[in-house]
Structure formats: C-alpha cells, structure tokens
Amino acid sequence: MNIALFGYGKMGKMIETLAVRRGHQIVATIDVDTVDIDFARMDVAIDFSMPDSAFGNISKCLEHQVPIISGTTGWLADFDKAVQLCDEKDGAFIYASNFSLGVNVFFELNRQLAKMMAQLKQYSISMEEIHHTQKLDAPSGTAITLAEGILDHTDYAAWKLGDAAENEIPIHSKRIGTVPGTHTVDYSSAVDSIEIKHTAHNREGFALGAIIAAEWLVGKTGVFTMKDVLGL
Numbered sequence: 001m002n003i004a005l006f007g008y009g010k011m012g013k014m015i016e017t018l019a020v021r022r023g024h025q026i027v028a029t030i031d032v033d034t035v036d037i038d039f040a041r042m043d044v045a046i047d048f049s050m051p052d053s054a055f056g057n058i059s060k061c062l063e064h065q066v067p068i069i070s071g072t073t074g075w076l077a078d079f080d081k082a083v084q085l086c087d088e089k090d091g092a093f094i095y096a097s098n099f100s101l102g103v104n105v106f107f108e109l110n111r112q113l114a115k116m117m118a119q120l121k122q123y124s125i126s127m128e129e130i131h132h133t134q135k136l137d138a139p140s141g142t143a144i145t146l147a148e149g150i151l152d153h154t155d156y157a158a159w160k161l162g163d164a165a166e167n168e169i170p171i172h173s174k175r176i177g178t179v180p181g182t183h184t185v186d187y188s189s190a191v192d193s194i195e196i197k198h199t200a201h202n203r204e205g206f207a208l209g210a211i212i213a214a215e216w217l218v219g220k221t222g223v224f225t226m227k228d229v230l231g232l
Contacts, residue, residue: 001218003211005029007049007072014207021163022211030057039064044214051075051137052082058082058093065093067217069103071099071210073141083223092217096179096226097141099209104226110146110185113196115154121204123187123194125150130174130182133157138173142183147171173189180206 001024005012008029016026027041032053037060044067047057051074062085063067070093079095086093098104117123129143139147139161147159148170164170165183180200187194200206209226216229224232 001025001215002043003042003214004037004039004045004066006028006030006045006047006061006068007053009048011048011071011203011207011210012046014203015048015210018204018207021109024211039066044065044068044218045215046070046210047072048210054187056086056178058208059085061095062086062089065089066089067093067214067220068164069096069099069210069213069217071206073097074137076079076141086223088211090221092220092222092224094213094217094224094226094229096209096213097145098152098206099213099226100200100205101143101209101212101230102205103183103198103200104209104230104232105147105182107145108227108232111149111153111187113187113194114150117187117194118154118190120189121185122189124189125169126186126188127169127171127183128174128184128186129171130176132177132180133162135175138175138182139171140173140183141182143171143173146183146185 003019003024008031016049047070048070054072054075055078058068117175129140156169159169161171180203182199184197213229
C-alpha cells in the first residue's frame with residue numbers, strides 16, 4: 001500500500017517505521033511548507049498534523065479521491081463539512097480522537113459502565129487526562145470522546161474543563177513530561193469509588209491502530225469510525 005503522511009512529527013515518524021515493517025511504502029511526507037503534492041501516487045493518506053491544517057489536508061485528499069484517516073484533534077468545528085465533502089465526492093474517511101486499539105475497547109467499556117451507573121444517582125463522575133507537555137489542546141480528544149460516551153447514557157448535561165457544575169462532568173487536564181496519554185473515569189460516592197483507566201506506555205499503539213485503520217479503509221466508500229474497523 002502506498003501511504004502519504006500529512007504531518008511528519010513524532011507520530012508521523014512512528015507510523016512510517018511501523019508501516020514499512022508491515023510491508024507498506026511511504027510515498028510522501030507532507031508538512032506545512034510542502035508545496036507540490038502528488039495525490040496520484042497515494043493509495044491512502046494518514047493525517048497527524050496540526051489543528052489548523054487538518055481540515056485542509058482532509059479536503060484535498062477527498063477532492064483527489066484519496067481515502068484518508070485523521071487522528072488530529074482540535075479541528076472538529078469543521079467535522080460536518082468534512083463529512084459532507086466525503087459524501088459529495090464518494091470518498092472514504094475515518095476520524096478518531098485516538099486510534100489505539102486498547103483505547104477503542106476502553107471507549108466501549110466506558111459506554112457500558114455509564115449505562116449501568118445511570119440510575120445510581122449517589123455517584124458523581126469526574127475525569128482526568130494526562131499528556132506530555134507538547135500537547136496543545138486540552139482536554140484531549142480522547143477525554144472528550146469519553147465524556148460524550150457518558151453524556152449519551154446519563155442525565156449529565158455537558159462536560160467542562162476544570163471545576164464544573166453539579167450537572168456537568170469535570171475533566172481535569174495535566175501536562176507532565178513525556179507522558180503518552182493516561183485517561184481515568186471515576187465514579188465516587190460517600191461509601192466507595194469505581195474507576196476505569198487506560199494508560200498508554202508509548203506512541204506505538206496509536207500508530208499501529210492508524211495503520212490498521214488505513215489498511216481497512218482502502219477500497220471502501222463512506223465515513224467510518226474505529227468501531228467499524230474493529231467490529232465493535
């Protein structure tokens with residue numbers, strides 16, 4: 001498979017290493033200063049760029065009939081536009097706030113726990129996410145996805161970064177050293193607590209999941225999620 005990488009930072013380089021190991025070829029590495037882009041060489045594109053670049057990258061690929069997956073967070077104000085363009089161009093697109101296979105299982109566990117806890121009003125919910133100091137957005141896209149999974153199944157009205165009202169889920173964001181990503185969901189009452197947690201040990205899980213998603217997407221048409229890729 002001929003893969004183009006939009007964004008060639010630490011994640012892009014990790015994806016390159018694993019993709020080559022899996023027998024794929026990297027035909028382009030594209031950063032903000034790249035001018036000439038040969039879309040004809042691409043079987044699929046993987047976007048781990050910057051929030052202000054992601055929608056443009058996605059749009060260009062869809063315009064040129066290149067399937068694209070994006071793991072860039074912080075651009076979702078334009079997500080509906082990307083979906084509309086994908087439909088108009090009969091393209092193929094996957095966005096995930098986190099491509100880690102373990103995290104996507106964690107998303108499903110989080111939703112199931114929220115359903116079970118919905119009637120137990122004595123428990124209050126809080127969340128914490130910890131990332132490296134170079135991560136620009138807060139809360140993380142993964143934390144937002146977790147919060148939305150809870151909102152879908154409880155009476156909470158919204159999530160909020162930091163201190164929150166009684167009907168809001170507080171998300172506490174920390175930026176520490178080189179931490180790849182740790183996410184915790186806590187249900188606490190006066191008598192006990194229930195906690196689920198995912199800890200990434202390195203970036204390899206994110207990169208591998210992105211490659212698996214790209215392999216799955218080639219030859220398909222539509223807007224998909226990691227639930228489709230993993231059959232969850």
